[in-house]
């Protein structure tokens with residue numbers, strides 16, 4: 001089918017809730033994508049941090065297709081090996097004690113919110129149900145996750161929202177301290193705020209956050225939906241801060257292209273979601289878990305993680321070496337980087353480089369965001385960055 005036909009069908013019958021680019025992709029290989037015209041693109045977006053091993057990774061394809069041919073789905077009324085193995089491996093890698101699998105980031109956060117409230121209710125009774133989150137955060141599109149999202153622009157139209165959320169600015173310990181009143185059961189944060197603009201938390205703030213929450217038995221939830229699974233050069237971003245959360249949620253890169261979300265909990269929270277308290281029909285489906293296990297085979301290797309960190313440092317070094325006035329700052333860690341622009345629209349720049357064969361994301365109102373496949377090579381990184389440099393140079397002549 002050609003592009004015009006695909007677009008026409010989508011316009012006719014798809015809900016027009018996405019502002020799509022005028023490209024339809026038909027295949028991918030490693031860090032490259034190919035559109036309906038056969039044009040090649042370097043992918044610095046990996047489907048928003050999802051395709052962590054790149055397209056068509058043979059190990060992942062083999063694991064997923066074997067599992068699809070063997071046993072596709074049985075429901076959570078029964079045990080399956082891919083589920084049990086994934087739970088065991090992921091909890092160990094995270095330093096956690098138990099795992100639950102759902103199908104998306106928002107869903108993982110919904111579950112974490114339920115878990116935090118039940119933990120607190122059982123221990124302290126009614127009224128201690130408030131969840132504190134950060135301004136500029138993003139936690140998903142379902143009702144509670146959307147309420148948790150600390151961006152006012154998301155809080156229109158869908159009234160009434162879920163009660164019991166409070167927002168504080170990131171990296172402000174005094175505001176945090178003031179917000180942790182007796183009605184609070186949990187604080188939920190991203191180690192690096194992704195959608196909000198690639199805004200990292202500071203080490204001092206995270207230390208203070210860990211101290212204050214543990215002092216008051218307030219659960220510390222790390223939303224690692226975007227930052228997790230090797231993205232920032234450690235398995236999870238909190239490991240880079242050397243703190244231990246009570247609850248971790250993750251999704252995007254975990255399935256390598258298949259939909260999965262996970263809630264991981266420590267010893268204290270292990271038995272909160274007891275039998276019948278939570279569930280999902282598709283969650284932890286054998287095919288999806290087989291894909292996630294294949295992702296872990298690769299990204300859990302210490303040398304691989306060190307490579308992600310090095311690639312990130314190299315990208316920063318290259319971009320800063322351009323000394324372009326259009327670039328204010330490069331933030332983030334590993335292969336989750338934000339290029340803060342000075343006076344340029346990131347959406348416009350992303351659209352322009354797309355025409356030159358580079359897929360790049362945006363974040364917040366002023367940043368380009370890089371989330372390439374973790375397996376991207378040095379050569380493709382340099383090639384992609386060169387496209388970006390050429391485009392940004394146009395604006396500074």
Ligand SMILES: *Cc1c(COP(=O)(O)O)cnc(C)c1O
Pocket residue numbers: 103104105106107109138139140141190194195223224225226227251252
């Ligand atoms: C993408 C994202 C979510 C939502 O994940 P979905 O799979 O789209 O529901 C939640 N939290 C963070 C930090 C994210 O980046």
